[in-house]
Amino acid sequence: MKYKDIISKMTLDEKASLMSGKDFWQTQNIDRLGIDSMFLADGPTGLRKQAAAADHLGLNPSIPATCFPTAATVANSWNEELGELIGKTLGEEAVAQKVNVLLGPGVNMKRNPLCGRNFEYFSEDPYLAGKLGAAYIRGIQSQGVAACVKHFCANNQEERRMSIDTIVDERTLREIYLTAFEIAVKEGKTRSVMSSYNKLNGYYTNENIHLMRDILRDEWGFDGCVITDWGGSNDRVAGLCAGNELEMPTTAGETNQEIIQAVKAGRIKEEELDECVDRLLDLIFVTGEVYRRPHKSVLDEEEHHMIARKAAEESIVLLKNENNILPLEQCDKVAVIGDFARKARYQGAGSSIVNPTILENALDCLEASGIENIGFEPGYDRYGKTNRAQILKACSLAEKADVILLYLGLDEVTEAEGLDRQNMKLPKNQTDLLNALYDVSPNIVVILSCGSAIEMPWINKAKAVLHGYLGGQAGAGAMVSVLTGRVNPSGKLAETYSIDYEGTPSYHHFPGKEVSVEYRESIFIGYRYYDTADISVLFPFGYGLSYTTFAYSDIQVTADNVTFKVRNTGNMPGAEVTQLYVGCKSDAIFRPKKELKGFAKVTLTPNETKTITIPFDDKTFRYFNVKTNQWEIEEAEYDIMIGASSADIRLTGSIDLKGSKAPLPYDRNSLPSYYTGKVSRVTDLEFTNLLGHDIPGSKWDRSKPLDYNDTISQCQYAKGWVARFAFHAINFAYWFLRKIGKRSTANIIPMSIYHMPFRGIARMTGGVVNMPMLDGILLIVNGQFFKGVRHLLREKNRLKKQKAVFSTTDSGVSNRRFDTHEKD
Template identity: 35%
Template structure:
């Protein structure tokens, strides 16, 4: 690939042209400069697929991969790198050369709505997998955008909240994944977060974007804002924010040129940002292939197979008394619960996409059973919103806000949910439009039906000529659509089975809602009651094995909202207990984006956590249940017994969810297992926990440099043998326990790991290396990582609570690694 003379291009550009590059052209593309042959490039949302330029619903179909917390549970960097390579192909199929992924924020809270996107509570696991993802993606020619930099560990008031984090916690917990993405993997882009950091918006935080990222870490890529996350002209460009997204510009363009002319911004600052954007275009091949191709839905068999394999490797076997793997021969199976027939494949928000297909857990098992061997019953519901009406919606758009005058545009949308990022129709201004959306609904039973309506702006729902929901005067933003949509409004109407009715939504937009989104959503259902509950329990009683498919969905685990707690929604806990009482062979399959409480744990024979494993969900779950694949996952986030045991949900509103615009990270470095061990609290399942269908024998760990002076690397080796009768994988986790110190340090910290896949009888050696940083804490007073002289214990373990052996090492001198940037002064 011929290298462009970037400096010559910059010399040929006017200030206005340089400034034009520093904001998007529209929602997904950058600004081209045709006279100089500078093309536009396209970005796409990730991180568990490449959605393309469509809205969050509908759009061109795309492959749905396992979500971040599932990849974290795989503890397999090679697998994650392979997925990164596949996602590069997916991004190219959507004409995109930059993917807005991965998400590498830390799972600080048990109830963060976006935990499902993140890898782990631990910075080392997150950093290792982030580097692997970025490497795989960029080897495929697509740029990674590591996000959200930094301190976005909650969705509550995320666009205004200040995450108040001290320098030590930043350096030890929250920054390492970004550092690895930059220094190890060479990420092409970093996305600033919505929130403020210690009072300053991250998009305006010079210590973060310039002092740390660009100067200390040597980052040569671009820093882009999260969508609508830039709030100023001079402060953002001076801080180091290169690209304002989306476009068209609000704070750059003529405003930026004027700021340079007024002496508020140096011309060289604009030139440097433009240089970075041009370098990105070159890195992703934009100059060689300047035309953005049309989006395609390419359902690749290789990607199907990879998603299925990765989904199985991410599944964590939490409990098993020997019932798993299941022998299905001659057995009747009851698939029970709200997630049995529903394919919960991904979380909600900007990570969601329109999948090629979705396999439910019940269908995954049906493929392995004979006719009538498996029966299902939901028993209870677990939805936060009313189930989506099938659609399609026929939409008439009016050029006035009161549904009057001629129809200026007609659209057909396949779903009962419609979202627009930009204008609803060409030439229709947001302030001047209204619309009427109509679909035909045929009830399957004669009953009272509950309809739910969500919209971004005032609306009214009419069913069979009768107003069922009216929020045309009372509408207010609530907990949907990134806090832009109302809390679902519901109404009830009696309908007759088989008699079609018209369902009509009348809607007008309210100008100046955050993110400029427009959306309507209609749901409908006949509520399940005690009869459905009893039928599910009786089905369990009449079956040889009962599998309860419980958990949450992308309505709960979603960008824009945090969870109300860690209990399973609805009556699911009650259902599991009742099924277990009716059938002694009860297995629970959980699908969640984070920890859940399990008051029924001692009543069931086995529990697996399957997360949101992508479009092959049911097949991956069936593979593990039947032993076609082993449960390869280990928890990368601790599961607490109760919410009060967690590091931040302690009842102190300043620590969580925040007070007066500030959330204080008062727990410091004691996040996740570090907290439980310091507090002496036994969790429900510890960090790193996961069972197998086979057994492993571990040798004694050895270290090549028992006396270490801090230069170079220390190598630790542990031999592991599969002593069982089935193939399996083991994760060797290496924790470092510091000597007694005047500094408050965690009991132990994960500093390395290795995953071994072993056949029966096979042995292999886990080889792990440690540098001086692995023995360090961050000393804010000295602004340096400090490894104290003394004796450290290196613990080889199957989880944070299951040591298998240890070896001591003497650090023969103090090692000090000074850094540049400071965040709390």
């Protein structure tokens, strides 16, 4: 241990006190031993350090900071250097605001396009997500503060995220849902990891020994600190035994006492607690070092704004450009239509909300560009309400223009932490507007602002489509730069766009509505499914157009790398994202037709040629063998493919590998769907064969009393009439708030109330409600009204007395507030 001397001077109370927060954002301090508090803040779209009341859903404003494009946006740049630059800038702002730990990046997979937090994640591909995540981490940590990669792991839906059980086979877990985290740990060398809310195969992730110890600590060699998501602790001692050091936010000492009692009872050895304390101390002291020397406290906001602009420019994807309508000519008269042009949609909602230092809008940026804008009309209500008069005004303006710039997208309350989207469609009032404008003029350029994939049945009515995703505070100016040709678009999609939602592989198993969610599609998510099952898509993974063209040639494959040439065959400078895919020719083990195993972005002037080398690494040919329980290489011939997208392979080569001689992991006859890749309707028997055990029950047992890990939504069938009444009152409040147009307020209900487990009431209230009081609430919920009220009031008074006693003592250890609670 690094800090054995300090730990030897600590009391058991003091050790336990360090294991949970002092308040909502800070860790505990012990002044007599020189142990300072750390401050943790949300990110990484930008720093969200709150100056006033604390919350975890972005409901209160934070100190101004640069709002960068979201991870889903920057992923389209395919540029690790850019990711590192963003990370470095975030690190500088963290230091200026005296933040020790920046809570990001998020590297969860985009298993399903409706996940409400997809805007905060990079990709459907673990290799791309891992490489970009590691780049962010290196940049953040270069400034002396810590990154915290999240949410570890298999957290791919927002509905019931605090209690859902993710059922996934071991191979899929390793190859798809853990690889990005592995890269973040090994290559990014992240100093901290945030455990996710959900269960994984029956165990909460922060209590999962296989995940936390066998893989994270022993296999990957992670020696940093694991932090719970806010309110994400279930059994505090079980989490500590698994190596989850820091619980956030504070429980006002309640769980500290649980740790002390567990040590005294022998449930956990004090030496194990010491190891957890040592890792936390390392994070405190390492991130505190930057504040013990001179550092910037005032930053150049304009410089950081221009970095955000560069990030947005490189991430814009040109999806369609019929008859080269773009870039715009200076003589073009344009009509700007769409509410997002006036008030940009530039970031997601929830814990990543940033209070930007500067905020651009398209109208101002167009005026500065020299393009002749003949006028603006909003065209639609931002939140979906039909308004025929707005459409008529927009059409009247469009009649006078050469080109219509039509700004469309999803609103702020559709994509948000805590709830999933209901469908993949644009609001109907926006598509109605597009249809009406098409009757006036065919020269429509659609500019999209949304953080995730959408259906586009209307695309034939647009001559061009530019997707800016959520471009941050400088996104509007970046888009104008692309529209005018000052910047040649070079973004490529980091996720597949299916033709419709029904065609996605997880359509029948998303989201998990009750106990669990089953990942029946196994390794076949995103392009791995569409390419293998030969399913047509709207836009493939890795797709993106340019204002110039590129030619590929001269592929050479060696044992260590693939080399090839790329030439700019157009008349405009541009950048091309070249992509390495690998496919195994053997069919002895089911595998995707191709998988991304490398990429390189190259900038070329007209007629310039460059030679690109993409090295092979330890992930290029591996697969996880469930019989040997380790990574193996299959003896086979492998296709080496260089593409402009997963569906546009320009060059091919091959290589023969001897492999690791591992036994075959599967009985082919028991897994027919997986061997064809057609996994949209996997049977119970086949999924059981894949898992290697029976499928756990997925439905609530309504005959049992509700307990700590049941959700407030389950009050609908509670025995207590008070609970059922509360459930219907909550439902009515949600309906009523939406009805009167208060959608942001309405969303607070599913985000922070409806799907919260009862234990969350205690975990998220900082000691206002403790577990003994929660026992009283559960008695009321389960039909013992008077007994529950008595218990609740008794425990409330007891808590009040303990706080009064504590406030008169001299003790600096907050966990003395609580004794073990008694149950009736």
